[in-house]
Amino acid sequence: MSAIALYGRKKPGFEDRLEAALQALKDAAASHPGTIVQATSLGAEDMVVTDLIARHQLPITIATLETGALHAETVALIPRIEAHYGLKVEVYRPVEQAVIEFVQKNGEQAMYESIALRKACCGVRKMEPLSRMLSGRSAWVTGLRREQSNARGEVRTVEADDQGRAKINPLVDWSWNDVWHYIASNDVPYNPLHDQFMPSIGCAPCTRAIAVGQEFRAGRWWWEDESAKECGLHVSQKPAA
Template sequence: MSDDLASGTVSALGGVSMLGGAPEARASAIELYARHTAGHEERLAATLQILREAAAAHPGTIIQATSLGAEDMVVSDLIARHQLPIAIGTLETGVLHAETVALIGQLEARYGLQVDVYRPVQEAVIEFVRKNGERAMYESIALRKGCCGIRKLEPLSRMLAGRSAWVTGLRREQSNARGEARAVEADDQGRAKINPLVDWSWNDVWHYIATHDVPFNPLHDQFMPSIGCAPCTRAIAVGEDFRAGRWWWEDEKAKECGLHVSQAKA
């Protein structure tokens, strides 16, 4: 990969500052995307019912694994607004944008709840960077997935230890790889995986955010619909796919970190 592919959009440890060499672009995500569409109320009611049933079926052993993206902020708002007994946890990979990390405190202050934060094992991170360098994710898919494994998959395994169910913000519309997701399914470990927004559109998500004044990542105002670690996220251009800004230097079929892909498929 050429040096300007990374440095012209994101630095290895920093956030987006330039897109194609142009000054940073901003827009109001709410103005761009929030639209009331037919059936929204029905989809919202169905989502709430899914969450209530999941909480009842897994008392004390269910957690929302939030990436702090727009969808997950909607789910957290529903959990808090309706006082559902669902814990909330997130993965702080060590290379998130500052704007993403700040949402953890905002969530806790806004809703008066605790967000359980899971971080990678520091020794494993240090060894990986020592051996492969800070730009390893750009060198090969195997190294990028190795980085994801240390920073995301291992902490997720600790988050889900002893849990019988977890809640995500997956939507079918997000990508082809997620097009077959169901509202309730099983993960590779036999846990229930609850995807209550699976039928929602991007307009639905932002209509809910606007209606209920849900806090959201300001990077969404910089044309980043899907936000992951800073080195692996860039803004998207008009006409690009929803997740085009994630691992943009890789083949389209590789664009998952492993959190939502079965190990057989991975």
């Protein structure tokens, strides 16, 4: 059964949450002209945000991290977005030599050996490219939702990251049903892996399907303690002043 069929039910208050999300994006674009980017993971939430940006012609750049370890289905979304919306997606990749040296030193399976090595892998493949994506920008947009995990339960619509940039999370109050109702209602392209019980999709070695009743992010870094399940992109945030 597709994710739309499973989850795409309209919940009370959806229109209000949609309007609030759109207003947050409009306000952010107006406050950061020419210096705001959507850092999309290409997951369902981020596809909703991309659709809102494109549909309302908001001046927000779309960019993603191509870690070199993503599923083929995830990578294939990049040209689909460009064709569907007529927008260019900026793609940031890790430094090739840094990846080669990490693998030579630690092996292809290093992420399974310790949290430190897994986070080091994330550092090479995600954090360094993200720093280039955000260089010269004063704000970035994410698809974070409070419902995603306990660690994200305090996320706010507007925060400040560790570098003082504004971090805009327009979907903080949205449910998983809201996400899929929007996707179904607006013919939003999405990763077919969501139809295979993968609600949260990262790099291929670190993502697997979840079982009924498991937590939303249970398929990410499943061999680690729940409290460790972040790569560094979305930690140590604080409310914007």
